[in-house]
Amino acid sequence: MRPRAAALCVILVVLAGCSVPFSIGGEGTTGGPNGSGTNGAGDAGATATPDAPAQNLADPADDVLGWEGGYWYNESIPVTGTDGLNASEQSALVNRTMARIERVRGLEFESTVPVEVISREEFQGSPNATGGGARSPAFRTFDNAKFEALFLIGENNDSLAVQQSNSNQNVLGYYSPRNDSIVVVSDSETPKLGRSTLAHELVHALQDQQFNLSQGAPPTRDGYNARNGLVEGEARYVERRYESNCGGQWRCLDVGGAGGSGGGGDLHLGVYALEYFPYADGPAFVDAVYDRAGWQGVNDLYEDIPASSEQIIHPEKYGNDTPTNLTVRDRTASGWERVRPNGRPDYATLGQSGLSAMFGYTIYDDYNRSSVVRPDEFINSEGRSVNQTDPFDYALAYTDGWDGDRMAVYENDGKTGYVWKLAWDSPEEAREFVRGYRQLLSHWGGERVLGRQGVWEIERSSPFTDAFRVSRSGDTVTVVNAPQPSALDAVHARG
Structure with missing residues (x-):
């Protein structure tokens, strides 16, 4: 046996605030890097920035980009966040964050997104934390063999249980396309709404409203990582651009930390590395497309989803290197x-x-x-x-x-x-x-x-x-x- 490398401890510290996807359909999140936070006095003193709409913060006659639910993207909200949020404060924060996501992404929300904050204890007792239903013996056998083939989970362990345990410890929140709503998981005794988590999940809601995340769930691990390289990659990319405005053009309220903390515990680092892929390499893929073709190029990706995780790792291969379609002929004997x-x-x-x-x-x-x-x-x-x-x-x-x-x-x-x-x-x-x-x-x-x-x-x-x-x-x-x-x-x- 050997002691784990020092690098392992570093990664656990760095990534403790990140989560991994736990179901196909975009229901995953990541805490993201720490932002610049607030000035300690909440958000009440924020003023319009030079690119505000004619310095006029009156509500527009029609819904416009950068305005949602009564709040402009650069408008002050009377919230300090020091003692959590009541219903009206949370509504103000969510709507202004939606307006800011619109401003960064250049797409309009079609409807307000409900946001619920729950404790980790509540989350771990929910269907989302327990896998959402029973799996057939054939499914379990197949999944166990797949993770054994990757030399990640030995044959004496349940691969589904290991994956679920990883997710349960680190999920900070998720957007559900089925329910058109966001759930944020808080580790604080007083439920908190982390800035980066909220922004990230609102990007998923915007993606779903504009591109329908429920359609065409990939059937394989590589297809899943390729699709989420786009979905999670864009969410992290927009989240980072959002964060870059905090402390500069915008004052950003954060009720619970910019990234969150996750649940801690014993992570399986191999499974973590596999599932973290979309968050790690996805943003660079989206950035490469944005540099070449702007947001329209990113929009077009949803009409032609990346075909492999290789295309996410190597953006130059997107559209140019279709994976070989292999077949495995059954040549069994003796009861196999x-x-x-x-x-x-x-x-x-x-x-x-x-x-x-x-x-x-x-x-x-x-x-x-x-x-x-x-x-x-x-x-x-x-x-x-x-x-x-x-x-x-x-x-x-x-x-x-x-x-x-x-x-x-x-x-x-x-x-x-x-x-x-x-x-x-x-x-x-x-x-x-x-x-x-x-x-x-x-x-x-x-x-x-x-x-x-x-x-x-x-x-x-x-x-x-x-x-x-x-x-x-x-x-x-x-x-x-x-x-x-x-x-x-x-x-x-x-x-």
Whole structure:
């Protein structure tokens, strides 16, 4: 066993105020970086800025950009926030924040967004915190195998429970497209409404009103991370532009801290890195599109959602590098059958973001002292601190050149195996991935099986004890997993 790297502690401190998405459909949030806060005297002294509408703060005859619910974006509100907010104060704060989001984003809210503030205790007892319903045995089997394949969650643990635990500790708030409302989670005895959290979730509400976040939920992890790279990326991008005005053009009231604190506790850093991807790389993707085509270019993204997390990591690939559509043919024997969850595809696509989290987690796990990538390859630092806005680098040498992947899961008498096919831009990129993957197997206690080409077996003391067959044909790599070497051909016969 090894002590966790010092960088782990740094990341826990830096990211404690951030949350991760816990359902498809935009219901996730992040606390964001700390803003400049208020001047300590609340907001009552704010005055109009030079670009105010003719210095006239009278209500307009019609709803206009930068005005919502009786408040201009640069209008003072009689709220100090020192003792929480009553209903009228919260309404004023929400409406003015909506007006400011309009001013930054250049889009009009179609209706007022209800906002509720609840305690973390209330949240953890709600359906949103418990997963929102039962999962079928086939779904659980499939999800467990997927996270085991990423070397993030061992087969003796429940992947859904680990993911939910991560979310429960860190969710600061969420917007529900189903209910057209925002819930903010407060860790204070007196419920507080954090400025960045409110701004972030209001961006989601604006996105939903303008682009309908409920449509076309992605069926795979990579599709989810790609879509949320846009949705969460834009929300963080707008949130940062909003924050940049605080202490300058605007006085910004904050009732509860600019970023919030989250619930603390024991985070699974590998799952965290996987789920944090949209917040880390999404803003830079949106910024690249904005620099090229302005807000209209960002609007157009909702008509043509990014096809992969690779396109978020490498914005120049958006629209130019369509992922390869792979197939996995069932070649099973001896009672092995494919796991087919109801209501979702019978395959997984994990993408470059998933692969990078897989390699990056070896920096943090406590299984042994090795790591497949160096901390400075995966962790973005600024001096002795981790970059608060973009902590992880998902463009690893072992994962660059990804061009598609597909995984099929199989089951036999309570045991699982899988076939994972990965396409790369070139044979050289495929070879590089294989080199990294072999190091990954070794990191987790794997050794080559004598007399079996490409076959590895991971020791029993490892959380990922299993057998693996790794083969490459040109630019395609195929990984076959089974409980022991003798079962590999039964899970997937050699082609």
